Amino acid sequence: MMEFARFNRLLQAHVATIFKSQSTLFVTDLDKDKLWNLYLDSFPAGTNQLFRQRREYDCSCCRNFVKSFGNVVAIQNGRIVTIWDFKTHDSKYQQVIDALADFVRSARIRDVFVTKESGFGTDKNHERLEDGTVRAWHHFRVDLPRKFINTSSKSEASVMAEYRDVKNVFARSLTEISRDAIETVLDLIAQNSLYKGEEWQGALEHFRNLHIADRALPDTERDNYCWQTSVAVGGAVGKIRNTSMGVLLTDITNGDDLNEAVRKYEAIVAPTNYMRPQAIFTKKTIEQARQKISELGLLESLERRLATIEDITVNNILFANKDTLKQMSGDIFAELKKAAVASPKQFERVEEIPVEQFVKNILPRLTNVEVLLENQHIPNLVSLIAPQVTESPSMFKWDNGFSWAYNGNITDSMKQRVKAAGGNVDGVLRFSLQWNDNGDNQNDFDAHCVEPNNNHIYYPNKGQKHPSTGILDVDIIHPDRTQVAVENITWTDISRMQEGVYTFYVNNYSHRGGHSGFTAELEYDGQIHTYAYDRELRQGENIIVAKVKFSRKNGIDIIESLPSSTSSKTIWDIQTNEFHPVSVCMFSPNYWDERTGIGHRHYFFMLKGCQNTTQPNGFFNEFLREDLLQHKRVFEALGAKMRVAPCENQLSGLGFSSTKRNALVCKLQGHINRTVKVIF
Numbered sequence: 001m002m003e004f005a006r007f008n009r010l011l012q013a014h015v016a017t018i019f020k021s022q023s024t025l026f027v028t029d030l031d032k033d034k035l036w037n038l039y040l041d042s043f044p045a046g047t048n049q050l051f052r053q054r055r056e057y058d059c060s061c062c063r064n065f066v067k068s069f070g071n072v073v074a075i076q077n078g079r080i081v082t083i084w085d086f087k088t089h090d091s092k093y094q095q096v097i098d099a100l101a102d103f104v105r106s107a108r109i110r111d112v113f114v115t116k117e118s119g120f121g122t123d124k125n126h127e128r129l130e131d132g133t134v135r136a137w138h139h140f141r142v143d144l145p146r147k148f149i150n151t152s153s154k155s156e157a158s159v160m161a162e163y164r165d166v167k168n169v170f171a172r173s174l175t176e177i178s179r180d181a182i183e184t185v186l187d188l189i190a191q192n193s194l195y196k197g198e199e200w201q202g203a204l205e206h207f208r209n210l211h212i213a214d215r216a217l218p219d220t221e222r223d224n225y226c227w228q229t230s231v232a233v234g235g236a237v238g239k240i241r242n243t244s245m246g247v248l249l250t251d252i253t254n255g256d257d258l259n260e261a262v263r264k265y266e267a268i269v270a271p272t273n274y275m276r277p278q279a280i281f282t283k284k285t286i287e288q289a290r291q292k293i294s295e296l297g298l299l300e301s302l303e304r305r306l307a308t309i310e311d312i313t314v315n316n317i318l319f320a321n322k323d324t325l326k327q328m329s330g331d332i333f334a335e336l337k338k339a340a341v342a343s344p345k346q347f348e349r350v351e352e353i354p355v356e357q358f359v360k361n362i363l364p365r366l367t368n369v370e371v372l373l374e375n376q377h378i379p380n381l382v383s384l385i386a387p388q389v390t391e392s393p394s395m396f397k398w399d400n401g402f403s404w405a406y407n408g409n410i411t412d413s414m415k416q417r418v419k420a421a422g423g424n425v426d427g428v429l430r431f432s433l434q435w436n437d438n439g440d441n442q443n444d445f446d447a448h449c450v451e452p453n454n455n456h457i458y459y460p461n462k463g464q465k466h467p468s469t470g471i472l473d474v475d476i477i478h479p480d481r482t483q484v485a486v487e488n489i490t491w492t493d494i495s496r497m498q499e500g501v502y503t504f505y506v507n508n509y510s511h512r513g514g515h516s517g518f519t520a521e522l523e524y525d526g527q528i529h530t531y532a533y534d535r536e537l538r539q540g541e542n543i544i545v546a547k548v549k550f551s552r553k554n555g556i557d558i559i560e561s562l563p564s565s566t567s568s569k570t571i572w573d574i575q576t577n578e579f580h581p582v583s584v585c586m587f588s589p590n591y592w593d594e595r596t597g598i599g600h601r602h603y604f605f606m607l608k609g610c611q612n613t614t615q616p617n618g619f620f621n622e623f624l625r626e627d628l629l630q631h632k633r634v635f636e637a638l639g640a641k642m643r644v645a646p647c648e649n650q651l652s653g654l655g656f657s658s659t660k661r662n663a664l665v666c667k668l669q670g671h672i673n674r675t676v677k678v679i680f
Contacts, residue, residue, distance in 0.1 A: 002088065002090040002092070002093060003138070004057075004138045004139075005124075005138040007088060007090070007093045008123075008138055008139070008140055008141065010086055010087075010088055011083065011084075011086065011140065011142075012141070012142060013086075014083065014085070014086035015083050015142050018074045018081065018083070019144075019145050019148070021074070021076070022074045022076075023147065024112060024113075024228070024231045024232075025072050025073065025074055025112070025113035025148060026072070026073050026074070026075065026109045026110075026111065026112055026113055026227060027071050027072055027073070027109070027110055027111050027112075027113050028071045028073055028080070028104055028105075028107035028108065028109055028110060029107050029108055029109070029110035030071055030103065030104065030107040032066075032067040032070070032071065033067070034103075035066060035067065035070050035071060035100065035103060035104070036063055036066050036067055036070075038099055038100060038103055039057075039062075039066050039070075039096060039099075039100060040057060040058055042095055042096040042099040042100070043057065043092060043095070043096055044091065044092055044095055047092045059137070059139065061121060061122040061125070061137075061139040061140070062121070062139050062140050064120075064121065065120050065121035065122075065139065065140035065141070065142075066100075066140070068120050069083065069120040069121070069140075069142060070083070070084075070100065070104065071104050071107070072113050073104060073105075073109070075109075075224050075227065075228045078217060078221035078224055078225055078228075079221065079224065080104075080105045080109070080224065082100070082101045082104045082105055083142075084097040084098075084100040084101035084104065085097075085101050108223060109223065109224060109227050111160045111163065111164055112159075112160055112163040112164075112227070112231060113148070114150050114156045114159045114160045114163075115144070115148070115149065115150060115156060116149065116150050116151075116156060117144065117149070118143065118144055118149060119141065119142055119143040119144050120140075120141070120142050120144075121139055121140040121141035121142060122139045122140075122141055123138070123139065123141040124136050124137060124138045124139060124141075125137050125139070163230070163231060165239075166230045166231075166234065166235050166238040166239055167226055167227050167230040167231075167238070169238060169239040169241055169242055170226055170229065170230040170233075170237075170238040170239065171223070171226040171230075172241055173207070173238075173239075173240050173241035173246065174210070174211060174214045174222075174226065176241065176250060176253065177211070177240075177241065177246070177249045177250060177253050178252075178253040179208070179211055179212070179215070180252075180253075181249045181250075181252040181253040182204060182207065182208045182211060182249065183208070184252055184258070185197070185200075185204060185245070185248060185249060185252070186201070186204055186205065186208070188262070189201050189204070193262075194262065194265070195265075195266050195269060195270040196269060196270075200245050203236055203237050203240065203245075204240075204245065206233065206237050207237050207240055210229055210233070210237070213225070214226075214229075244265055244268045244269050245265070247264065247265060247268065248261055248262065248264070248265040251264060251265075292627075292628070293628075296393070296627070296628075297393055298392070298393060298395055298628075300387070300388070300389040300392040301387055301389070301392040301393055301394070301395045301401060302395075302618070303387065303388035303389060303392075303618075304385050304386070304387060304388060304403070304618025304619065304644050305385070305386055305387075305388050305644055305647065306383055306384070306385060306386070306612065306644055306646065306647050306650040306651070306652070307383075307384040307385055307386035307402060307650065307651045308386075308647075308649045308650060308651060309583070309584065309649065309651060311386045311390075311402075311651075312384075312402075312584075312586070312651075315592070315593060316586055316589075316592045316593070317584050317585065317586045318359055318363050318364075318585040318586055318587065319363045319364070319366060319369060319582065319584065319585035320583065320584050320585075321367070321368055321369070321581060321582065321583055321584075321608075351676060351677060352663075352676070352677045352679050353676050353677070353678055353679065354678075354679050355603055355656070355658075355678050355679060355680050358676075358678045359585075359603070362668070362676075363585060365670045365671060366668055366669060366670040367669050367670050368581065368668075368669035368670075369581070369582040369585065369605075369666055369667070369668055369669070370579040370580060370581050370582065370666065370667040371579065371580060371582055371605055371607070371654065371664055371665065371666050371667075372577070372578070372579050372664070372665040372666075372667075373574060373575070373576050373577070373578060373579075373580055373607070373654065374532075374576060374577060374665075375532045375534055375576045375577065376519075376530050376531065376532040377576075377654055377664075378407060378437075378519070378532065378571055378576070379406065379407055379414060379434075379519060379530070380406070380407070380654045380655055380656060380662070381406065381407035381571065381572055381610075381612070381652070381653070381654060381655075382404055382405065382406045382407070382602075382604060382652065382653065382654065382655030383404065383405055383612040383616055383644075383650060383651065383652040384402060384403075384404055384586075384589070384604065384606070384650075384651040384652070385402065385403045385404060385405060385616065385618055385619070385644055386401065386402055387401040387402075394625075395619065395623070395624060395625060395628060396589075396590075396619070396623045396624065396625060397590065397598045397599065397623065397624070397625055397626075398589060398590045398592070398597075398598050399593065400589050400592055400593070402589035402592075403589065403618065403619045403620070403623055404588055404589065404602070404604070404655065405616035405617055405620070405644075406655060407437075407571075407572075407614075414432055414434045414486065414519065414521050415432070415521070415523075415528070415660075417434065417484060417486045418430075418432050418474060418486050418488045421474045421476070421486050421488070422473065422474060423473050423474040423486070423488035423490070424471075424473055424488070424490045424492065425488075425490070425523075427469075427490035427491050427492045428469075428490075428491050428492060428493065428494045428497065428524070429490065429491040429497070429502075429522075429523070429524050429550070429556070430488065430489070430490045430491075430521070430522070430523040430524075431447060431449060431488070431489045431490070431504045431520070431521070431522055431545075432447070432486060432487070432488045432489075432520065432521045432523075433445060433447040433486060433487040433488075433506055433518055433519075433520050434484060434485065434486050434518060434519045434520070434521075435479075435484075435485050435514075435516070435517070435518040435519070436479045436483065436484055436485045436514070437484050437516075437519075438516070439481035439482060439483075440481075440514060440515070440516055441479075441514030441515070441516045442478070442479050442480070442481070442512045442513070442514055443508055443510060443511055443512050443513075443514040443537070444476075444477055444478070444508070444509045444510035444512070445485070445487070445506055445507070445508055445509070445518055445537070446458060446459050446475070446487065446506065446507045446508075446509045447472065447487040447488070447489055447504075447506060447520075448504070448505050448506070448507055448542075449470065449489050449502060449503065449504050449505075450502070450503045451466075451468055451470065451498050451500075451502055452498040452499065452500025452501055452502065452550075453498050453500075455467075455468070455470075455498075457470050457471070457472055457489055458472060458507075459472065459475050459509070462475045467496065468491060468496055468497050468498055469491050469492045469493040469496050469497065470489060470490070470491045470497075471489065471490060471491075471492075472487070472488070472489050473488055473489075473490065474486055474487050474488040475487055489504075494552060495552070497550060497552075498550075499550055499551050499552065500549065500550065501547055501548070501549050501550075501559070502547070502548050502549075502550055502556075503544065503546075503547050504520070504522065504544070504545045504546050504547070504548075505542050505543060505544045505545055506518055506520065506533070506537070506542070506543045506545060507540070507541070507542050507543075508537035508538065508539060508540060508541050509540075510539070511537070511538065511539040514536070515536045516534065516536070517532070517533035517534045517535050517536065517537065518532075518533055518537075519531070519532050519533075520532075520533075520545045520546075520562070522545070522546055522548070522558075524548075524555060524556045525555055525556075527660075527661035528660040528661050528662070529546070529558065529561070529661065530662065531545050531546065531561060531562040532562075533545075533562055543562070544560070544562065545561065545562045546558055546560065546561040546562065547559050547560040547561070572610050572611055572612055572613060572652060573609060573610065573611040573613065574607060574609055574610050579667055580607045580608065580609070580610070581607070581608045582605050582606065582607060582608070582653070583606050583607065583608045583651075583653075584604075584606040584651065585603070585604065585605055585606070586604050586606070587601060587602065587603065587604070588600075588601060588602035588603075588604060588655070590623075599622075600657055600658055600659050601657075601658040602655050602656065602657050602658070603655065603656045603658070603680065604651075604653060604654070604655050605653050605654045605655075605664070606651045606652060606653035607652070607653035607654065610650075610652040610653050611646065611648070611650060611652065612646060612650060612652045613646055614646075615644060615646070616644050617644075618644050656680040657680070658680065660680065661680065662679075662680040663677050663678065663679050663680065664677070664678045664680070665677050665678075666678055
């Protein structure tokens, strides 16, 4: 029979191999008294007889070792290895350690093994017998390498709790975050559509690899994998679910709208003036959109170009001058005469004419029209855009394939920009500011309002709703060269607004070399007043845009406003504050072909020599058919990437929305020559 001393040396040799191959040990969750009793009871019959008062192997030193260190395990290849997993080639001891190994392995891991002890058990002690001889008693003993000893000031319990917390969160992260969500976020990071996403890329790629490995394991090994891996990766990756990135991953996993999920993430980590640089889309959404576009036969429709006069027919126009007529087919005079329903004499003395009357009763009788391009009309510059392949099907809510883009590459100017920046454009009263249209003015302009009770709404109280319901909800501080900057103040409840005078002004808080001015809008009851200031603002300079008197009975009355600038500038190859001949007048394409129309009507005055030198989007999401809106993020990106190149003979000029109050001075030639102001 093997001596116990040799048995202990085999145990020590086995444990030494575990120590050498592992950096972390674990303990299983079991009843330590049962473990000790199992040790005593597993000896073969007749091999653990009573010695004096107790069984031969029942000693306090060995009991202390088994109960303190007997449930320590390692994890190798996803499976538990106990300190009892070795061969003795001795039937008595092998039966004991096999029973202990099975019992320890049957329990789940409870904690990481943490101790301040340098070792466990007693190698041997001595007893002096009655006859004077000394007997050596051998016991279990294991000495720990330094790497397994907790030398920090933290208690064993607190260190174990930290490990346990990381493991539990890591397990939840693997369970509650889907692989698809991880890939989606990595796609967003790759296309630079996620604020500070690049800071998460390494951790997220690591977590993806761990996620893949976890899913490949049988269920019986996944808990062990979580314990071993959570220790190896630490809190940065192990507790990813509890981070801002974890919020985004969980929301996407739960099926939340991708744009809304990203907005929530950015609300946690992004500054208040952050604007996402690109549309949100992923490889998966791109593939889904590509399949849908292909199924509908719309691949050719994506290619866009600036429209020319040859693209349109007489059915699409309201007026064309003589030079333009030569380039068009059809009997234009016959078409125009159909629309004439009144004698032009009744308008001889009219100075201001509503646009509806102008289109219906005056325009059809004219031979030439010139319009005064004022500085305040710069946001109204517009281009008509056609499909590159003429016969390609329409992607839009209307039947034809034509679209349009205003100056600044938007469909409805400043109001849309404010809305895109998170501002409320649906209030009772709105004051909006816009600058840096051409990327040449990175100054920090601020919108201000002083209410009748001298309450001041401006940047220090941004986001704060005042008793009047007035609030500054957009404040751009550092516009870059690709960003048209906006600010916005709005009121939402007329019953709480103070009656009296409201003063709106713009302050140059920080001059950073910009020499241009700004554009501002004041909207009340659906009417928009636009003001342009073209001069440079000095550091700290205030420019009053408007003073208005408000009453609940009469609404607003403008008692003072920014004067119109008389300086001229070149924009789109034409001069402001000069008259320019109109080549074609038309409705926006959504109102062509004598149909009722879809959405807001726009009135286009295409100007001779007007050349859009920018690269506008070929289309915008608000134009798309309903069956394409499920892919709106991809289309938003496609519209930006597939921009329209400049060309000569383009149809560009001025556009006016039916929803905005505006005016245009026109010189008219026909049966009677006169100058009128068309009111929109």
